[in-house]
Amino acid sequence: MKVLLATEKPFAKVASDGIREIVEKAGYELVVLEKYTDKSELLKAVADVDAIIIRSDKITAEVIEAAKNLKIVVRAGAGYDNVDLAAATARKIVVMNTPGQNSNAVAELAIGLMIFMARNKFTPGTGTEIHGKRLGIHAYGNVGKLVARYGKGFGMEVYAYDPFITDKAVYEKDGVIPVGSVEELYSKCDYVSVHIPATEQTKKSINYDLLSKMPKGATIVNTARKEVIDEEGLAKVLAERTDLKYVTDIAADMQVVLNEKFGNRVFATPKKMGAETQEANVNAALAAANQIVAFFTKGENRFQVNKW
Numbered sequence: 661m662k663v664l665l666a667t668e669k670p671f672a673k674v675a676s677d678g679i680r681e682i683v684e685k686a687g688y689e690l691v692v693l694e695k696y697t698d699k700s701e702l703l704k705a706v707a708d709v710d711a712i713i714i715r716s717d718k719i720t721a722e723v724i725e726a727a728k729n730l731k732i733v734v735r736a737g738a739g740y741d742n743v744d745l746a747a748a749t750a751r752k753i754v755v756m757n758t759p760g761q762n763s764n765a766v767a768e769l770a771i772g773l774m775i776f777m778a779r780n781k782f783t784p785g786t787g788t789e790i791h792g793k794r795l796g797i798h799a800y801g802n803v804g805k806l807v808a809r810y811g812k813g814f815g816m817e818v819y820a821y822d823p824f825i826t827d828k829a830v831y832e833k834d835g836v837i838p839v840g841s842v843e844e845l846y847s848k849c850d851y852v853s854v855h856i857p858a859t860e861q862t863k864k865s866i867n868y869d870l871l872s873k874m875p876k877g878a879t880i881v882n883t884a885r886k887e888v889i890d891e892e893g894l895a896k897v898l899a900e901r902t903d904l905k906y907v908t909d910i911a912a913d914m915q916v917v918l919n920e921k922f923g924n925r926v927f928a929t930p931k932k933m934g935a936e937t938q939e940a941n942v943n944a945a946l947a948a949a950n951q952i953v954a955f956f957t958k959g960e961n962r963f964q965v966n967k968w
């Protein structure tokens with residue numbers, strides 16, 4: 661069995677060493693392709709492998725076509741919009757993610773970004789506090805739940821909206837108030853922390869109408885994906901409402917324009933870094949390797965995201 665670790669942006673060494681140990685202990689061969697700069701390198705590397713571990717690397721239909729022996733792809737991380745699921749499913753290739761493994765890293769960053777904006781991007785002058793403010797959690801998944809918990813730790817009043825979690829008890833046990841619509845969440849909250857995945861339904865769903873509903877002085881914190889924001893709508897509302905702020909871990913396509921136009925009211929991390937902690941690297945990397953071994957040895961498919 662041959663496992664490929666294909667990471668344009670490599671894991672911390674301790675994490676890739678951990679993958680090697682798990683894979684080799686299972687009696688499989690590990691091949692590593694790191695820091696590749698051209699798609700052709702990936703196409704060549706996948707030719708004879710049975711399994712692939714990736715991070716934000718793109719597994720397109722072309723890559724799947726080139727991987728004749730491929731049986732499983734594991735995205736070490738939460739979002740899997742970088743894998744062509746339809747192409748994988750057509751070949752009955754299992755695609756998995758490693759949910760929850762980097763959630764804490766992302767949640768801590770979301771809170772950090774809130775404070776950073778509340779304190780005028782750490783420039784001199786009078787800022788505000790997040791204590792006592794209303795925090796809206798847009799999608800109550802692994803990251804959203806942790807941001808809610810940490811927000812409560814800071815003395816925030818926490819609301820959440822997730823149409824797929826309808827059992828009120830899930831929110832209530834965390835001291836979080838569920839709201840009935842996304843409009844209600846944005847109308848109510850001083851901070852909205854975005855945690856929806858990028859899907860056909862969610863892309864550009866955070867638009868002008870929704871953002872216009874936010875209360876005076878509100879801040880949107882996006883550590884999810886840039887695609888869920890309607891960037892034209894965001895630019896329009898930021899121009900009309902000089903009290904609103906937008907902070908993100910995933911620079912918008914028009915981030916340069918946003919930075920120029922809205923200065924201190926917008927910020928994007930220089931490079932997506934939500935999951936970039938040593939702890940998250942290790943957690944996600946080891947989970948990916950263990951999931952591959954469990955899949956081949958026991959048929960374990962708990963984290964499969966494509967079904968047929």
Ligand code: NAD
Nearest residue numbers: 738739799800801802803804822824855857883884934935
């Ligand atoms: P998760 O799968 O645990 O949770 C996603 C939640 O979104 C689920 O509870 C689901 O019910 C909800 N949801 C789906 N569609 C929705 C909709 N239309 N409206 C409201 N809720 C909806 O994922 P997670 O680990 O919490 O991660 C959330 C997202 O954050 C990921 O999809 C990924 O895109 C992003 N992410 C970014 C980084 C980073 O480095 N910045 C790292 C990890 C995850």
